[in-house]
Amino acid sequence: MERNKKAKNILKISIASLIIIANFVSFTGCAKETSKNRGDSGEAKSVTLLNVSYDPTRELYQEYNEAFVKHWKEKTGQDVTVQQSHGGSGSQARTVIDGNEADVVTLALAYDIDSINKNKEILSKDWQKRLPHNSTPYTSTIVFLVRKGNPKNIKDWDDLAKPGVEVITPNPKTSGGARWNYLAAWGYALRKNGNDAEKAKEFVKAIFANVPVLDSGARGSTTTFVERGLGDVLIAWENEAFLSLNELGKDKFEIVVPSVSILAEPPVTVVDSVVDKKGTREVAEAYLEYLYSDEGQEIAAKNYYRPRSEEVIKKYTSQFPEIELFTIDEVFGGWDKAQKEHFDDGGVFDQIYEK
Amino acid sequence: MAGSIPIQIKTAKTTPAERRAVKGSKIVPVILTAIAILFFILMLIVPLISVFAKAFEQGANLYFASITDPIAWKAIKLTLITIAITVPINTVFGLTAAWAIAKFKFKGKNVLITFIDLPFSISPVVAGLIFVLLFSTSHGLLAPLLNAWGLKIIFAPPGIILATLFVTLPFVAREIIPLMEAQGTTEEEAALTLGASGWKTFWLVTLPNIKWALLYGIMLTAARSAGEFGAVSVVSGHIRGLTNTVPLHVEILYNEYKFSAAFAVASLLTLIALINLIVKNVAHWKIKQQSKI
Numbered sequence: 001m002e003r004n005k006k007a008k009n010i011l012k013i014s015i016a017s018l019i020i021i022a023n024f025v026s027f028t029g030c031a032k033e034t035s036k037n038r039g040d041s042g043e044a045k046s047v048t049l050l051n052v053s054y055d056p057t058r059e060l061y062q063e064y065n066e067a068f069v070k071h072w073k074e075k076t077g078q079d080v081t082v083q084q085s086h087g088g089s090g091s092q093a094r095t096v097i098d099g100n101e102a103d104v105v106t107l108a109l110a111y112d113i114d115s116i117n118k119n120k121e122i123l124s125k126d127w128q129k130r131l132p133h134n135s136t137p138y139t140s141t142i143v144f145l146v147r148k149g150n151p152k153n154i155k156d157w158d159d160l161a162k163p164g165v166e167v168i169t170p171n172p173k174t175s176g177g178a179r180w181n182y183l184a185a186w187g188y189a190l191r192k193n194g195n196d197a198e199k200a201k202e203f204v205k206a207i208f209a210n211v212p213v214l215d216s217g218a219r220g221s222t223t224t225f226v227e228r229g230l231g232d233v234l235i236a237w238e239n240e241a242f243l244s245l246n247e248l249g250k251d252k253f254e255i256v257v258p259s260v261s262i263l264a265e266p267p268v269t270v271v272d273s274v275v276d277k278k279g280t281r282e283v284a285e286a287y288l289e290y291l292y293s294d295e296g297q298e299i300a301a302k303n304y305y306r307p308r309s310e311e312v313i314k315k316y317t318s319q320f321p322e323i324e325l326f327t328i329d330e331v332f333g334g335w336d337k338a339q340k341e342h343f344d345d346g347g348v349f350d351q352i353y354e355k
Numbered sequence: 356m357a358g359s360i361p362i363q364i365k366t367a368k369t370t371p372a373e374r375r376a377v378k379g380s381k382i383v384p385v386i387l388t389a390i391a392i393l394f395f396i397l398m399l400i401v402p403l404i405s406v407f408a409k410a411f412e413q414g415a416n417l418y419f420a421s422i423t424d425p426i427a428w429k430a431i432k433l434t435l436i437t438i439a440i441t442v443p444i445n446t447v448f449g450l451t452a453a454w455a456i457a458k459f460k461f462k463g464k465n466v467l468i469t470f471i472d473l474p475f476s477i478s479p480v481v482a483g484l485i486f487v488l489l490f491s492t493s494h495g496l497l498a499p500l501l502n503a504w505g506l507k508i509i510f511a512p513p514g515i516i517l518a519t520l521f522v523t524l525p526f527v528a529r530e531i532i533p534l535m536e537a538q539g540t541t542e543e544e545a546a547l548t549l550g551a552s553g554w555k556t557f558w559l560v561t562l563p564n565i566k567w568a569l570l571y572g573i574m575l576t577a578a579r580s581a582g583e584f585g586a587v588s589v590v591s592g593h594i595r596g597l598t599n600t601v602p603l604h605v606e607i608l609y610n611e612y613k614f615s616a617a618f619a620v621a622s623l624l625t626l627i628a629l630i631n632l633i634v635k636n637v638a639h640w641k642i643k644q645q646s647k648i
Contacts, residue, residue, distance in 0.1 A: 099490075
């Protein structure tokens with residue numbers, strides 16, 4: 001008898017779980033319907049955008065999304081929700097290639113957006129001409145973060161190549177920031193050695209010989225340096241360095257500005273095939289354009305990205321140290337060339353990182 | 356009986372050398388136990404306490420705020436849904452597979468056992484990539500089908516559930532197969548000879564015999580479903596509020612310097628582990644009781 005009872009109990013439990021499944025199925029069914037409703041944007045009440053971004057923009061877009069949601073509601077009366085996804089720039093591009101339906105991508109460098117198009121045209125080929133300043137609404141550069149008091153006395157790129165200095169930087173294969181770091185070091189060496197590529201190669205090789213771990217994204221490297229306490233110097237985005245300083249205490253770290261660095265341009269674009277499928281082109285385009293507005297520029301500056309707007313940058317001049325900056329087009333002839341020469345399989349990075 | 360008397364006399368008069376030997380053998384277990392306990396404290400208790408200490412570092416208010424935060428809540432919900440789907444499916448699968456393996460003889464039995472173990476031996480990252488290769492809407496094997504029906508599997512909740520199903524597939528079967536094999540088929544045969552139907556035999560004879568092992572298998576499945584990181588991370592796309600499970604949310608919080616919040620959410624996972632431990636002990640105790648009868 002008792003066994004019978006227990007068996008019945010188990011039966012009850014299984015029925016209960018079936019009901020839960022049934023609920024879930026109907027729940028996803030509803031979700032599907034609402035997403036269908038979103039398609040015809042004219043009458044739709046709310047709309048959802050997915051912004052696939054790179055690692056250090058978490059705080060920037062958290063603030064910006066709030067501002068844009070408000071702006072869009074005032075302008076059109078429509079509710080918009082912006083979903084965020086962050087990770088190493090290269091791996092984020094990879095998820096879009098694999099079918100992650102991003103309405104907009106805001107990645108660390110133009111090459112990653114180009115690579116989305118490699119196999120199949122997912123977005124327009126001339127995407128970079130669609131918005132002002134090569135579709136980069138804000139810029140940044142590469143600086144150093146060192147431990148308080150600068151115990152290894154790091155002043156410029158030369159000090160990173162010295163033996164006994166541990167350098168933290170992410171993996172250029174997966175991280176956009178890491179590629180900017182690498183190119184900044186290379187550009188400095190070229191300039192110092194009268195454009196001698198062999199010497200530049202030696203120099204960058206010496207820096208990477210000092211790197212104990214390569215994380216996959218910029219944020220991973222920052223936590224390695226800041227939280228795990230590894231390394232003497234972190235090569236980082238300027239915005240990332242400022243953020244760590246503010247989040248984790250000015251008494252623990254300081255920023256060192258090198259004599260020369262690279263002008264890092266993280267571009268943004270709408271993913272055409274996705275917005276056309278979802279019917280979100282209008283709001284997605286407005287989302288990116290609003291980055292260029294005074295409010296958008298101001299939010300960028302507050303999050304330590306260098307704004308494009310002359311007026312906003314004047315307001316924040318004290319925040320950004322003056323550095324001599326070179327562009328990737330000047331020194332490397334554009335991203336395509338730089339990528340092929342340095343970061344593709346068998347490229348210079350593979351040659352110098354072989355141990 | 357006769358032999359026991361001289362032995363008793365002998366133990367009463369032990370030589371000093373023998374006494375030392377007895378003493379020595381007492382020290383060894385003490386040292387071994389001490390090492391075990393020390394290791395246990397260092398590797399398990401201290402980390403457990405530190406998770407909760409860090410979680411409550413900035414006060415209980417922040418702790419509850421980080422758990423009830425809408426995005427955290429959505430991650431918790433997704434994890435619960437994943438558990439609610441994975442556990443019943445894998446329980447039914449585990450039961451049928453174990454039933455077939457333990458109670459019947461058929462060709463290819465070893466192949467089936469090997470396949471059940473496959474998710475154990477494959478790295479979770481590879482498991483995740485398998486699903487990308489299958490379900491990617493741009494280059495996956497099933498891409499034409501998915502696009503024709505407008506379905507999204509990876510970078511959406513179904514992909515997370517599928518990946519979790521895959522990873523947790525062996526747990527139930529692996530827990531009950533040894534027990535079923537040890538119990539043999541005599542009781543079922545008796546029930547069948549007495550005229551019980553196949554179903555009745557299963558519900559009234561087989562199931563009560565294995566219920567504690569089954570429960571433990573279910574708990575393991577639930578715990579792994581809640582905690583799976585690797586495979587889920589690959590198919591998730593990390594869209595917050597949509598495809599983030601609790602472990603992924605912990606990583607995000609940690610990467611955003613919200614350490615207390617990260618550990619607050621992590622403490623939920625730790626709680627699941629603790630409940631799991633308790634159920635495991637109860638289940639083992641019950642299995643022992645059962646075998647005594």
